Amino acid sequence: MTPLDFLYAAGAAWLAAALAGLLIARTPAGLRACCALSAAGGAAAAAGGGWSLLYGDTAVVSLGGPTVTGGPLQLQATSLAGVFTALLGVVAVAIAVYAPRYHQPSAGTSVYLAAYNLALLACLAVLAAGGMVTFLVAWETMSLACYLLILRHPRDLAVARGAFWFLALSEAGFLLVVAAFVILSTKTGATSLALIAARAAAVPGGWRAAAYLLALAGFGFKAGLVPLHVWLPEAHPVAPADGSAFLSGVVVKLGVYGIALFAFRLAPPAGSWPGLVTMFAGAVTAAIGILYAMAERDIKRFLAYSTIENAGIIVTAFGAAMTFHAYRQQALWAFLLIAGVYHVANHGCYKTLLFLEAGVTEHAAGTRDMDRLGGLIHRLPRSAVIAFAGTLGIAALPPLNGFVSEWLIFQGLFQGFRTGSHLTGILIVLAAGTLGLTGGLAIYAFVRGFGIPYLGMPRTRPAALASEKGQPVLGPGLLAVVCVALAVGAPVVLAALSRAARTVTGVSLGPLLLPGNLTVIPAHADFAAFSPTYLAVFLVCALAVPAAIYLAGRPRAGSARVPVWDGGIVSFKPRMQYSAMTFSAPTRVMFDALYRSAVSVTRPADDDPAGRSGPVHYEAQVSPVFQRYLYRPIVRALEWLADLVRPVQSGDVNLYLLYVFAVILLAYLLGAV
Amino acid sequence: MTLWFIRGLRRGVVTTRYPARPDPSAASLPTPPAFRPGQLTVQAADRLAAVCPGGALRRDGRVLVYDVGACAACGRCAAEAPHAVTASGAFELAATARSELIRRIPLRGEAS
Amino acid sequence: MTAATADELRKAIARQFGRSLHIRTLDTGSCAVCEQEIRLLAAPHYDLHRLGFFFTPAPRHADLLLVTGPMIRAFEVAARKTYDAMPGPKVVVATGACALGGVYPADPFAHGTVDAVLPVDVWIPGCPPSPLALLHGLGVAVGRLAEKVRDLPFTAPDHPERTRGDS
Numbered sequence: 001m002t003p004l005d006f007l008y009a010a011g012a013a014w015l016a017a018a019l020a021g022l023l024i025a026r027t028p029a030g031l032r033a034c035c036a037l038s039a040a041g042g043a044a045a046a047a048g049g050g051w052s053l054l055y056g057d058t059a060v061v062s063l064g065g066p067t068v069t070g071g072p073l074q075l076q077a078t079s080l081a082g083v084f085t086a087l088l089g090v091v092a093v094a095i096a097v098y099a100p101r102y103h104q105p106s107a108g109t110s111v112y113l114a115a116y117n118l119a120l121l122a123c124l125a126v127l128a129a130g131g132m133v134t135f136l137v138a139w140e141t142m143s144l145a146c147y148l149l150i151l152r153h154p155r156d157l158a159v160a161r162g163a164f165w166f167l168a169l170s171e172a173g174f175l176l177v178v179a180a181f182v183i184l185s186t187k188t189g190a191t192s193l194a195l196i197a198a199r200a201a202a203v204p205g206g207w208r209a210a211a212y213l214l215a216l217a218g219f220g221f222k223a224g225l226v227p228l229h230v231w232l233p234e235a236h237p238v239a240p241a242d243g244s245a246f247l248s249g250v251v252v253k254l255g256v257y258g259i260a261l262f263a264f265r266l267a268p269p270a271g272s273w274p275g276l277v278t279m280f281a282g283a284v285t286a287a288i289g290i291l292y293a294m295a296e297r298d299i300k301r302f303l304a305y306s307t308i309e310n311a312g313i314i315v316t317a318f319g320a321a322m323t324f325h326a327y328r329q330q331a332l333w334a335f336l337l338i339a340g341v342y343h344v345a346n347h348g349c350y351k352t353l354l355f356l357e358a359g360v361t362e363h364a365a366g367t368r369d370m371d372r373l374g375g376l377i378h379r380l381p382r383s384a385v386i387a388f389a390g391t392l393g394i395a396a397l398p399p400l401n402g403f404v405s406e407w408l409i410f411q412g413l414f415q416g417f418r419t420g421s422h423l424t425g426i427l428i429v430l431a432a433g434t435l436g437l438t439g440g441l442a443i444y445a446f447v448r449g450f451g452i453p454y455l456g457m458p459r460t461r462p463a464a465l466a467s468e469k470g471q472p473v474l475g476p477g478l479l480a481v482v483c484v485a486l487a488v489g490a491p492v493v494l495a496a497l498s499r500a501a502r503t504v505t506g507v508s509l510g511p512l513l514l515p516g517n518l519t520v521i522p523a524h525a526d527f528a529a530f531s532p533t534y535l536a537v538f539l540v541c542a543l544a545v546p547a548a549i550y551l552a553g554r555p556r557a558g559s560a561r562v563p564v565w566d567g568g569i570v571s572f573k574p575r576m577q578y579s580a581m582t583f584s585a586p587t588r589v590m591f592d593a594l595y596r597s598a599v600s601v602t603r604p605a606d607d608d609p610a611g612r613s614g615p616v617h618y619e620a621q622v623s624p625v626f627q628r629y630l631y632r633p634i635v636r637a638l639e640w641l642a643d644l645v646r647p648v649q650s651g652d653v654n655l656y657l658l659y660v661f662a663v664i665l666l667a668y669l670l671g672a673v
Numbered sequence: 674m675t676l677w678f679i680r681g682l683r684r685g686v687v688t689t690r691y692p693a694r695p696d697p698s699a700a701s702l703p704t705p706p707a708f709r710p711g712q713l714t715v716q717a718a719d720r721l722a723a724v725c726p727g728g729a730l731r732r733d734g735r736v737l738v739y740d741v742g743a744c745a746a747c748g749r750c751a752a753e754a755p756h757a758v759t760a761s762g763a764f765e766l767a768a769t770a771r772s773e774l775i776r777r778i779p780l781r782g783e784a785s
Numbered sequence: 786m787t788a789a790t791a792d793e794l795r796k797a798i799a800r801q802f803g804r805s806l807h808i809r810t811l812d813t814g815s816c817a818v819c820e821q822e823i824r825l826l827a828a829p830h831y832d833l834h835r836l837g838f839f840f841t842p843a844p845r846h847a848d849l850l851l852v853t854g855p856m857i858r859a860f861e862v863a864a865r866k867t868y869d870a871m872p873g874p875k876v877v878v879a880t881g882a883c884a885l886g887g888v889y890p891a892d893p894f895a896h897g898t899v900d901a902v903l904p905v906d907v908w909i910p911g912c913p914p915s916p917l918a919l920l921h922g923l924g925v926a927v928g929r930l931a932e933k934v935r936d937l938p939f940t941a942p943d944h945p946e947r948t949r950g951d952s
Contacts, residue, residue, distance in 0.1 A: 562866075562870060570862045689832075692929075692930055710940055727882055729887060740887060741910050742910040743882050743885060744887070744912070745882055747912075761937070761939055761941075763934070765933045766933075767926070768934045769925070773932075
């Protein structure tokens, strides 16, 4: 019995769910059955993934003979993929519990669910792939299934555009990934990932670095590294909420998995500069991601940019790990791998939670625009509490899990001086500083992301009438519980991750990570220490102090209760509140060089004889810098190239016959030679 | 900065010592009037009531009702009947009850 | 308020605020000249701070409410909210002829006197009250200075040269 058996079970369940989705999901009972199968698959995947952390790498299993793609299917459950598989399982369960209350049974939903479960299966195959061809086939299937997933409402132009961006960039990334794999397999003479990993050291350093960089770029398209991220803010808002949750929670993480696969197993680079490049890419991505998030009013676009930010943080951790490895700091190498992977699990949980809650908000209040919401904490109390747990997590505030994983990453980066090289140390410190800026901006952004829709007064009538009746609560609630468990049970989780890191890197951290007493230390005993469990317990107990003061100081007879001091305003209007854009105005002003906002103000003429004036219209548009200066020129260049080649396809049959003749002649000549 | 410091030293302390010591500028403050009851005839009282802009003076029978709280120390009553009105010189007029600021001043007998 | 309880209150206030008092000013529709005189209190010549008095904008931090203006009706809610937001013990001082009811009668726009809305403890007349009068009034409010107006007759002896009046 190996973890791979659990993955088989999960795969079978998801295949069944996909078929069920296609056939019976047009009725409510069928919908629920399909989701139940999906949840069962998720549970199996979570169990399998968790077990493979502890079990280590299984053997490579070859299934079947030559397939369409020319080779048997090779499957292997590895430790590195263990966390990602567990995350996939947990997210699948949460979405399966959420979906029946979110979707209406219909033809479109049944196609959607089939595509979704196919995507789950494909993701599982990517994570369990033991061979190059299996990996690539699974990867491409995942991209296509996700494309169908996003295209839930194909007649909507915005949806079609968003899905198209996703597909185009996925294919571009795929090409680069194929190139990377081809380099490695030709240089090592193997197609099985385990063999490639074993022979990685024999590949010449230059080719290894080339393969790694191609993989970084190729998987970077999927992970959302700047400037390859543009599909995220286009595709996430237009997909259904659970589809967006799946994209952010799992698919982006698969891009990160690909980078980790190449960085730690298949093509660990020789010098330190690939690691520094990765770290730089990650830090820039994180900073730019959160800065763009500050300028967004649409909740889902905001969350999409936040995903980009977190993917940047994870990639920074991996890059720093590679740098430390190049300088023989093996303990920190393993430590940052653990920290990065832990952040993957954490972010997967709370980002999925936030997207599911965004879906609840959209259905309850009818809009995704933060400036049309407000006061939802009174209308949707349970959803607000769950969303708050997710917000605490993603803003990396103690005692939740985001804080623990970001603490670990920061502590790893702060030890840059151990590399012994001044330049590298300075670069690592710069990366840490950028992540610090990102962390601060993330808190600011999520105060806005939670405060504007949930707190205050409703800004529009639909928001004032929002109702929690019939909205899914259990799915996101489950994820909130998992977040808390990951935080309080951090020592347990880290112990498991430490076992996995030992399998991947060969370095056993043991007491260098968990010296006992539920404390965590960053790979060196003399640097820092903290206990997530005790911190969580302490913070909850510390709440007892203000609670006691409140209870003791409650009004006694003879004292008066008066309303909160509000500046003496007679009646509050919702328009007196902060709006999402005014709250983030200081950031937008300070970083205007990045946003390059185009502002237009129109006011009615000031020369009305009666002194009347009308509404002033203010419009500010953040420039789509990457589309305008990177993608548009590339697309134009490709179109120019295509125009150049067009005469070849003249449509003239005689010309085509000439082509056929010429090619046959050429073949004979070559054959003769 | 140095200039400010030197100017300050030259000028000396400008803060008043009030309420510990009397303030010399208090002597030139405009203050509410004091009345000479011996000079206040009924006609004089009516003229004073008519000329007071703040409504601090009112004749009630044979009594001049004088509301110190409504007085702006504008001096119109003193200009109208200089023999009957003089400055009281009192500026420390805080009261803990509104009624303490209202005085009823008896008028002189019949008009002469 | 009876004299006995007023005295007790004043003693309690003198104990608590005598050397450190936070004042919140409230303009209920005045012409702002009283505000100018109040503002002068913080200037170097009169220097409120040497007596331990401070201005604060937050009613939650204030001990004394210094009210000017004839309490226009549009401000009534805000005035009540400000007074309610002050924690006890608190003192209300009305200053200026408008606040004392001298200038405006009660009409649809104004109450005419602060007393109509807030319970006033000390009245400081003047239009505007000079800063010295304000200092004295604040001192009376906290029990540091004695009230003097009670003993002032506002009468003067007849002019010595005029034994016969000519109206």
